[in-house]
Amino acid sequence: MNVSQILAFLQETLPSERLEAQEMPINEQVISLPPQTLRPAVQALLEQSDVYHLSTITGQDMDGQIELLYHFWHGGGLTLRISLPRQEPSIDTIIDLIPGAAFYEREIVEMLGVSFLGHPDPQPLLLPEDWEGSPPLRREFALPEEREEEEG
Amino acid sequence: MRQPWLQSILGRCVRWARRRSPWVLHYNSGGCNGCDIEILDLLTPRYDVERLGILKEASPRHADILLCTGPVTRQSRDRLRRIYEQMPAPKWVIAIGSCACSGGVFAGGFNVEGGIDGLLPVDVYVPGCPCRPEAMIDGILTLLEQVQ
């Protein structure tokens, strides 16, 4: 199934949005979606196409927003891009649709402070339980070395 | 047991035995696996450290030497100390690999606290990233030469 077909039926499921596919290097297509349409989109992908493999979820702290990238693989790359506000970002979980996403979501919870609504077990995956301070991948988090540089 | 000659003979026997029967325990406190597989490699036909009497033990209670690899991460810290405390005396610690010696490439990471010597008394440092098995054998033998 190629990307124009995927785009076409995603557009069908989400008639109120205008979807566009952008190209990334190495055979990767990116489709930007508003946060509330992620679940219907993933559901549509699973039910109506042969896309089932979620490679991972990348979370990153951009200037004004938190970005989540859902990377799929179906013989070619497909990435769904979601933007969330930096203040108290939250989004619906997809682990009932794709159970394999559980660890990726947990990692984003601890690394970026995004909350996933409906995740049954959002405890830290990698960080120690007594972690204090801002999540380490947020912009305001500074490594010890960087802190010294700022002060010095 | 009061006679000095008897004690000196016994002491010599014990020192001889300790130098020839170092049982090691391996703990990775946050390394990349490179040194760990090289430690396991010590047991295999090419290096075969059993010919030097070195055995890799499973329980801290049976071990004489603690081989530490990797930098100390926040979560591993308490565990590493506990393993060291479980070992019966006399016991020694060898830091294997650059990150165990100083933190290596991972120094400065938010979850990394630096080398092993911040936590345990290290007897021998074996640098290298990853260490070659020959270097590890040399490290263990260097330690054994100092054993009293």
Place this chain on the structure above:
Amino acid sequence: MTTQITIPIGPQHPLLKEPLSFMINVEGERVVDSALRLGYVHRGIERLCQTKTYIQNLHLFERVCGICSHVHTTAYCQGVEALLGLEVPLRGLHLRTLMCELERVHSHLLWLGVLGENIGFQTIFMYAWRDREIALDIMEELSGGRVTHAGNVIGGVQIDISDEQFYSIVYRLNDLEQRVEKLLDVILHERTLRARTQGIGYLSPEEIRRYCVVGPVARASGVDIDLRRDSRYAAYGRLHVNVALAHEGDVWARTLVRAREAIESLRLCRQLLVALPEGPTRVRAPRRVPPGEVVSRAEAPRGELVYYIRSDGSDKPARIKIRTPTLTSLITVHDQLEGVETADISVVLSGIDLCIACADR
């Protein structure tokens, strides 16, 4: 008897070469529930790499995992090269792929040895690791490092191969292939090994798909995914890759798949060497990387490895996300462990080829 006891596996346990903690609830000899705790080897690499330049990061990413070090830098370099728009010379791509395949052989033999040790079959451990030294020797000869090679640079590889090396390497590859075939013969016919691994840790193809599992674990359940064939990155586009498949879905099938993959990798190595083109092995790369983002995928010995790289135009990456294949199979451990005997915990855990350094990063 309904009393449950909790067996802690890890962080220090002979079964695990690296720390990881499993709390396993057992009723009699049967596992009822298990809880996983990661993070003992978490070094914060994804944050640390933002403070280093692209070239310094080569050194760091090689140390995400000591077993599959080369494939990490392969995925990383491939991504950065795509952002830079660099065309890597064919000879460089061939050598890069050659190292990837040698690494796969070494990783699979290592795994076979660890499985042997975990089921109390010391001899398999010794033999597999003895034979693995041949692959390590070749890699050391090419790059100077046994485990980490520093072979990849942005824009190609910094290793090359001479004519004398060519013949000696091909000769040793043939020798190694015979040895691996002997090991495969043992896997197929040794009865105690089969008794310990058959029917343990079963995963159905549906579960594999739902949990998005990759690599030999997926292929042992009959799910045919292999990026070497599907994505044709590096020099794989010029090769014909036969993907090893099995359908039993248990640990024994994973053993078979890995052994067959090792043999296939040796075959690929020979193909790569025979078709090795002349020319330079690398091109010069600029220090600064233009803004942009890329998803770079490569097939590590344990399956699909994903690097997401975003550049903001400086000489340091703005964000790099690493998804290692071990993380995908760790999710399935809870399901695999349910209802097995305590003695089979070690078999299940070794069956998925744990690499905690990869999973924790």
Place this chain on the structure above:
Amino acid sequence: MTDLLDALAKLLLFPGFAFLFACAMLFAWIDRRVIARLQGRVGPPWFQPLADWIKLLAKEDVLPVGANEWACTMLPIFSLAAVLAASVYIPVGGWSIQAFEGDLIVVLFLLSIPPLAYFLGGWATGGVYSVIGGNRSLLQYFSYEVPFLMALCSPAILSGSWSIAQIAARQSETIWGVFLQPLGFVLAVVGLIGKLKRVPFDIPKAKSEIVAGPLTEFSGRKLALWHLSIETKTVVGIFLLVNAFLGGSGVTGLLPPPVTFAVKSMLVLLLLSVTSVLYARLRIDQLANLGWRVLAPLALLQIAVTVWIGVR
């Protein structure tokens, strides 16, 4: 007075405890060396078991909180004492310290004490792995003990005597038990492997599953005693098999009795070493199946055939 000295010398030096200790060290070394050679390695030097033992004696002796100290001290001693007591009745190369009609049964009984001490040792230290290892050793005991006992009964029935020396003598006069009862010999070897907890029956101390089983929490002197007890048990077990199935020290040709005995013991030891290289560890339920569905019926068959031969 000379009688007493003579008896003491026999008991303590040869063929008594000192000799047994030397044999234990020697056998342990040969075993490790053979295994190493078969695995493509060099293996330890000859003094290795001795060095290990002395080192353990000189190490700090710690026990975890909550362990029963008295039991932990006594159990390795019990285990070792039972093995030493058993060794008294086993003729070695033509010499024996003590012998009477029926000593086979005493030896078999004494040899079943160490597994119990091992099991209790696991419970006394109280660690999770120790307790599981202890339970497993008891389960294993039930699986191998019955076939082992029945296998050793048949040479006794055949030779019409329950004295080990008598059985050996009868066999060296006529034909060795291993040729007349190959099945019985195989069963006895399998039982012995189970008794000694060697691969493929090293289930109670499976390293990758439960660390070191009941011995996980032991250290220093107590661990040294446990090791010694296991190593002497290997020697006693091998000597027992040599007497019961290989005609003891009976002269088979040109060699003098002690040499014959030594050669036969080495053969059995080699058999044990090679077996432990060839197989993977079994699971406890697989062992129980093997013990009760395969070994026990075979042992019964063996006894039936023996009795039938004996009657004729």
